[in-house]
Amino acid sequence: MQNEIRRLPKKTIFIIGAIIIIALIGFLFLKNLKEQKLVEILESIGYKNIKDVTVINKLSVEDAETRYRSTVYKVMFFNQDSNQTCIGFIHKERDEHYTKDFDCK
Template sequence: MSYEVRKLPKKTVIIISLIVFIAIVIFLVQKTLKEQRFAEILGTLGHTNITELKIINKLNVEDVQTKLKSNVFKVKFFDNDLNQTCIGFLHKEKDDLYSKDFDCK
């Protein structure tokens, strides 16, 4: 038994490569915009001079008493003013109000 392998046409390879490239660009743009947005939010909460911002994960939570749904983001960043690495939670409440719970070491 002899199996023959057909090569993909050039047009198909180019289309697949283009789709992968566009997906990577969209991912990087979204990541950059999210980090800029969180840097601005952290600036309003008192951490204005930060670097190495990383959004670790996002959790959807619901308050047991009020049944209101909100988001909690786990973030890590380096605060240049404090010269410390901070890690903690950024809680997004209703009406886009943010509260923080950070541990800086």
């Protein structure tokens, strides 16, 4: 008994490839937008001369007492003023107020 192998049509292969490319472009676009947003946030906090901003993680947290939901970003960047690589957290609180906790080495 011999199994028959059926090839995928070229049109189907093209559609699958196009979907993969569109998904990759969308992912990179959203990643770039998130990093640009954090560059603006870091500039408002006081880090003006930075590069290589990487968003490691984005968490949604909730205060146990007030039940208020907020966002915490884990970020890594290179501070050109102090020539150090910084890693830490940015906490977005009420009224677009941000607090930071960075460790620079």
